[in-house]
Amino acid sequence: MVKIAPSILSADFCNLERDIQRVSTADWLHVDVMDGMFVPNISIGVPVVQSIRAHTDMFLDTHLMVEKPGRYVDAFAKAGADLLSIHLEADMPPAIHAALDRMEALGVKKGIVLRPITAAEAVVPYLERGLDLILVMTVEPGFGGQSFLADQLPKISAIRALIDRYCPGCRLEVDGGVNAKTAKDCIAAGADVLVAGSAIYGATDIPAAIAALRG
Numbered sequence: 001m002v003k004i005a006p007s008i009l010s011a012d013f014c015n016l017e018r019d020i021q022r023v024s025t026a027d028w029l030h031v032d033v034m035d036g037m038f039v040p041n042i043s044i045g046v047p048v049v050q051s052i053r054a055h056t057d058m059f060l061d062t063h064l065m066v067e068k069p070g071r072y073v074d075a076f077a078k079a080g081a082d083l084l085s086i087h088l089e090a091d092m093p094p095a096i097h098a099a100l101d102r103m104e105a106l107g108v109k110k111g112i113v114l115r116p117i118t119a120a121e122a123v124v125p126y127l128e129r130g131l132d133l134i135l136v137m138t139v140e141p142g143f144g145g146q147s148f149l150a151d152q153l154p155k156i157s158a159i160r161a162l163i164d165r166y167c168p169g170c171r172l173e174v175d176g177g178v179n180a181k182t183a184k185d186c187i188a189a190g191a192d193v194l195v196a197g198s199a200i201y202g203a204t205d206i207p208a209a210i211a212a213l214r215g
């Protein structure tokens with residue numbers, strides 16, 4: 001069953017509670033945290049996640065686009081994130097493993113993320129530790145509203161094969177430029193969680209847009 005995760009990066013931050021309610025037919029809420037260092041944009045941080053948690057029961061799928069993400073695992077877990085995903089490019093492998101260990105200790109679900117430049121094989125050292133999610137970026141992280149990078153589809157297929165073999169139960173998420181058309185390609189390649197910002201918040205009929213993404 002494919003899960004749809006609207007990205008609140010495309011919401012109106014002055015009306016965030018309203019915009020979260022508007023996507024209540026979706027499965028997860030995707031929260032993009034950007035530090036202005038790992039990516040050239042700054043979005044939201046711990047206090048906003050804490051406020052969101054107080055206003056919704058939706059699963060908070062929290063994507064940390066920050067350098068040295070291990071520094072923030074405790075704070076986001078305490079704020080109420082259900083899942084934290086961290087970029088493999090954001091620190092050295094021992095520090096990534098330590099951050100994942102910490103998520104496990106805190107009882108928060110754990111994920112890893114790949115920028116478009118990072119090869120599928122980079123996930124291999126993490127597979128047997130029982131990840132909850134692998135996120136493949138299909139745009140350069142940092143901004144919503146970009147075009148889907150179709151050259152990432154073979155990577156999605158390759159990671160699907162690795163998950164099926166070594167990490168069953170791990171979700172495979174795609175983020176960036178996902179719309180009703182590209183969603184079909186992502187699902188065909190093996191994705192089972194789709195993040196979408198513009199395609200959902202830019203639609204006049206949001207429940208219909210969410211249904212269209214499900215296929």
Ligand SMILES: O=C(CO)[C@H](O)[C@H](O)COP(=O)(O)O
Nearest residue numbers: 007141142144145177197198
């Ligand atoms: O992580 C992101 C950007 O770094 C966003 O979640 C992503 O780009 C979603 O926006 P859109 O669907 O408009 O492409």
